[in-house]
Amino acid sequence: MRVAMIGTGYVGLVSGTCFSEFGHSVTCVDKNPDRINSLLRGEIPIFEPGLDDLVLRNVKAGRLSFTMDIKAAVANADAVFIGVGTPSRRGDGEADLSYVYAAAKEIAEALTHYTLIVTKSTVPVGTGREVERIIRETRPDAEFEVASNPEFLREGAAIEDFMRPDRVVCGAGSDRARELLRALYRPLYINETPILFTTLETAELIKYAGNAFLATKITFINEIADLCEKVNVNVQDVARGIGLDGRIGGKFLHAGPGYGGSCFPKDTNALAATGRKFDAPLSIVETVIDVNDKRKGRMAEKVVAACGGSVKGKTIAVLGLTFKPETDDMRDSPSLEIVPALQSAGATIRAFDPEGMHEAKKLFKDIVWCDDGYETATGADVLVIITEWNQFRALDMEKLKTLLRAPVMVDLRNIYKPAEMKQAGFRYYSVGRPPVQ
Ligand code: NAI
Known part of the structure; x- marks a missing residue:
């Protein structure tokens, strides 16, 4: 499968790299030129044990690439993951969703065929629906669905956590979306890792309730x-x-x-x-x-x-x-x-x-x-x-x-x-x- 991962921070880079290790073809996108340039030079911009070897191996195998060109990455993808930051908003403690919504708009503009858009960032209940609304408003003609797949990895043990999770949580609203997510996580599915299929809102809340x-x-x-x-x-x-x-x-x-x-x-x-x-x-x-x-x-x-x-x-x-x-x-x-x-x-x-x-x-x-x-x-x-x-x-x-x-x-x-x-x-x-x- 072809995956675009938007955001190459601790979650985006690790998840994108691990999906490529699963055999998928992954393009990691970031708008920060320093991040992408260092990745293109083969330098890992964060410290995470084991990540450098895994990145190099998959880049060499032609399954993992890095770009700032979100348009091309999205146009070529079956699934697009949003893995951008959701920091605390100053003052009221709410999650700042501006990066998520900006990414949704950019994704919408680049859609060329049916695409599953998956929020991997930790986002409050209702965010997936808002992403759906933004994309629909930007591109009324586009064929897409929005799913939620919160990430549970821990920094410092991120690769192990991604490769051997206690469970995978997927909030998805159609059989087509569920099949796509199952195919993405096929190696885990085969190993009998529980994959929980829920509604969008349930998946979003599971992440917060867990933390x-x-x-x-x-x-x-x-x-x-x-x-x-x-x-x-x-x-x-x-x-x-x-x-x-x-x-x-x-x-x-x-x-x-x-x-x-x-x-x-x-x-x-x-x-x-x-x-x-x-x-x-x-x-x-x-x-x-x-x-x-x-x-x-x-x-x-x-x-x-x-x-x-x-x-x-x-x-x-x-x-x-x-x-x-x-x-x-x-x-x-x-x-x-x-x-x-x-x-x-x-x-x-x-x-x-x-x-x-x-x-x-x-x-x-x-x-x-x-x-x-x-x-x-x-x-x-x-x-x-x-x-x-x-x-x-x-x-x-x-x-x-x-x-x-x-x-x-x-x-x-x-x-x-x-x-x-x-x-x-x-x-x-x-x-x-x-x-x-
Ligand atoms: P981060 O701040 O390390 O990385 C976010 C990246 O997204 C940055 O490199 C930024 O330049 C990029 N970005 C922002 N907007 C973009 C856009 N429109 N297009 C392309 N790139 C864009 O964030 P981190 O730590 O990876 O967290 C991401 C999400 O995952 C957050 O919602 C966080 O709560 C969640 N999460 C984080 C975990 C962690 O251990 N760090 C664990 C589980 C979930």
Whole structure:
């Protein structure tokens, strides 16, 4: 099948490449010339493990190409996916759909034959119908249908998630559209991955409900972690104890600095806004947003407390800035609130991130940038772990002690054990775990 993928960000590039790996002929389109030019040079504009090899292999096989020419890509496609961004709109938290609607108009102008237009971007209920209306208005003569196929991949494990998903959700209104989607996902269909066919609106809501549920789970365990700190209980034991209950499940029960990233914050906000719009208030989601927002500031306070109540004139070594490991994505990362709060409180920040530095340098001011964890720790009064990159999981504590001004660590991801850190001679603070006396 011939596929056009509009948008070559984390979702568009990964999905387009994986569809080509399935054997389809895929043209990825972006309006950002830097993105397309770097892809044409064989350079991948984002960091996603395994993506470079997969792109190169499929480009070489002639199944994957990149262009800014949306007209030609759409004219040659059986299915056109919209994978553009849907960021939060300033002020009201609703999803900004201007990129989706602009893409719909451009697609409409390029249609030459029956085409299935599929929204892969995360979009609020009703967006697919609006895309349909825009295309119909722009091109009353065009033969097309609109379907919804939300994406569930996680950055850092995106290829694996796309190739081996728990399920595929397709909102489609006709047999023809369903057949086309089934053919696109044929390798998964054959492997018996559940493919759920629903209405357009149902598919759109499944995506938001899923993300809001996961954000709720994280926020729940974060609040339990706060209680654990007061009552001398280890939150990891509580998480294991409840997670083994099959009705709850053990995933997304890791206490930390609060969720961030390119999806959960904006998607919870957009879902809450949809609830308000339809007079069906989602008070649990509203509370989750509120609790999570406040948490990031509280993480900065935790660092201040670890430094004896003030960081004025102190140097803080920060390891990890991206919102999670194995990505260079800085969008809504907890570090974006924690680091400036510490700077405002008078601290000097030294920092390092394995893949996020390029982006981070555009977002932070007055940071001493370092090349690895040990250089970052040199001369610092405290070491703070914000993102749990693997290379931070096995730091040489003896070496760190010689580099730090004082052996103090605040581990916001619970990657070390309190007893081991005490043994190593550190004053160690983590999330929801009692310090070892
Ligand atoms: P992104 O911001 O990384 O990429 C979007 C791309 O679309 C940009 O390269 C932009 O230049 C391009 N674009 C915008 N308008 C265009 C147009 N008219 N024609 C051609 N290209 C255009 O966004 P990302 O992270 O890939 O997200 C895309 C959608 O997927 C969003 O709705 C997001 O919520 C959803 N999603 C994202 C996931 C993630 O982990 N990043 C996971 C699941 C869903």
